[in-house]
Amino acid sequence: MKKIRNAKELLARGDVESRRMVLSILEQVLQRMDSYNRIKDIAKLDGDVLQIGTKKINLQEKKRIFLLGAGKACNSMARAVEDILGDRITKGIIIVKVLEPTEKFKYCEVVCGGHPLPNEEGLKAAEAILELVEQADANDLFISVISGGSSALMSCPVQSISLEEELKVTDLLLKCGANINEINAVRRHISQVNGGRLAEKILAKRAELINFIISDSVGAKPTADRSRPCFFQGTPVARDQTTIKDALNTIKKYRLAAEVPKAIMDYLEAEDESHETPKELEGRVSHFVLDKVPDSCEVAAAVAREMGIPSMTLTTYLEGESREAGIFLASVAREIQTNHRPLATPCVLLLAGETTTKIEKNEKCGKGGPSQELALGFALKAELVEGVCLGALDTDGTDGPTDAAGAIADAKTAARARSIGLDMYKATLEHSSHSFFDGLGDCLYTGTTGTNVCDLNVLYIPNKREA
Structure with missing residues (x-):
């Protein structure tokens, strides 16, 4: 099944041949990075032995198996675990952003949480997960499937902080231009589950914990070996590298202290060591990282080679203001086509990371x-x-609060917009990019993709055509 659902429509307008190149690369990246296949490639059940890469677990020694998860890609991850273990799963609870009509689960309760802002459903599901953990013992096995978005989807603030107060601070952080690490520094420290708190509670019961993880952290190196347990930090099921001081510094940096709810400020400013997230986790825990942000460029470069087109990964650390990043990419494309540097045309530039959009007050x-x-x-x-x-794609399939995964733009976009009365500059000033591209029919639609490694940008620059 195709990942980009409206590819046919996108190829009926604009610069068709250039679009075909970009869409072909994006399609193959999403196909190859689907976490269902990633898990099935490294995990199998042989009799009573569950083998995950180099690790073997004798399930005869386990009383119960619990499947837990949250994230924008945990749909595919949970389906893979269900298909491997079947009725050996005692109970499962996963919290997703979008549940497709075709997605069916037999052993998991599936809840649609809120993202980027948490909701009541996600909170209730997180509380149900904590109840499962509370009844666990040393003979139990927990398997978690965690991907980007888990911090919002698995929302469960500490008892002194309400969901409404968490919603307020999250909205402030999203609009002020804070990056994801800064946002997480705050969210993790007011949560009962995030920042390693969930793992801490599971390991306190002396149960075993196996984690399948897709990392959406900008700054990581490409995945080296998916078959071996590895060191990992961040998410609800791994130790946290951020501190309460980081959380307070974020609030100070963006001058939010006067607007952050008092209960949150009081909690963060309290001199209580129990409010700090775990920096080490003691017990039986193994992390299997399926993909990281740079992997999308690695896969895209391989696809480009197979297509016979030179490519260059410009960066896997792309951050900053989204609009400005787009203007910069157009200037790079112009340099390449005019002066053939840093490489000659035709070529593909690849960029991964996570840009943000700052919304000023009023x-x-x-x-x-x-x-x-x-x-x-x-x-x-x-x-x-x-x-x-350019194909600009949020790899999980939902770009911000919209149902589009991103958009495609080419040299004909501006002229097409003018011809139907769409004001590109007004759309830019009013941050109405979805309405603009929807009006052109140039939004990318995928639905859930099975991966979540932040944003991938594929930029194709052809030879300059002869007059």
Whole structure:
């Protein structure tokens, strides 16, 4: 089944040949990075022995098996575990962002949590997970499937903080331009489950914990070996590298102290060591990392080689303002096509990371997402580069609060917008990138993809056409 659901429609307009190149690469990246296949590649059941890569677990020694998870890609991850273990799973609870009509689960209770803002359903599911953990003992096995988005989806603030107060601080952090590490530093320290708290509670029961993880942390190196347990930090099931001081510094940096709910400030400022997240986890815990942010560029580069097109990974650390990043990419494309540096045309540039969109107070804000806004910034200048095309994709399939995964923009985008009366500059100022690309029919739609490694940008620069 195709991942990009509207590829046919996208190839009916704009610079078709350039779009075909970009869409082919994006499609193959999503196909190859689907976590269902990643898990099935390294895990199998042989009689009573569950083998995950180099690790073997005798299930005869386990009384119960619990499957827990949260994240924008945990749908596919949980289905893989269900298909491997079947009725050996005692109970499962997973919290997803979107549940597709075709996705069926036999052994898991599936809840749609809130993302990027948490909701009541996610809170109740997280509380149910904690109840499962409370009844565990040393003979139990927990298998967790965790991907990006788990901090919001598995929302469970400490008892002195309400869900409404957590919603308030999350909204402030998202709009002020804070990056994901800064946002997580705050969220982890007001949570009963995040920042390693869930693992801490499981290991306190002396149960065994196996984690399948997709990391959406910008700054990691590519995955080396999926078959071996590895060191990992972050998420609800691994130790936390951030501190309460980091959380307070984030609030101070963005001048939010006066707006952050008092209960949250009181909790963070209390001199109580129990409020700090675990920096070490004692007990039987193994992490299997399926993919990281740079892996999308690794896969895309391999696809480009197979297609016979030179490529360059420009960065896997892309951060900053989405619109400005898009304008920058258009300028790089122009340099390449005009002066053939840093490489000659035709070629593909690959960039991964996570840009953000800052919304000023009282600023008019339409509907959009960081990838769509990046594509909109690119479209502002792309008209100057013949045949250029950019696919800006949030790899989990949902860009910001929209149901689009991103957008495609090419050298013809500006002219097409003018021809139907779409104001590109107004859309930029009002952060209404989704409405703009939806009006052009140029949003990318995938539904859940089975992966979640932040954003991937594929930029194709063809030869300059002869006059």
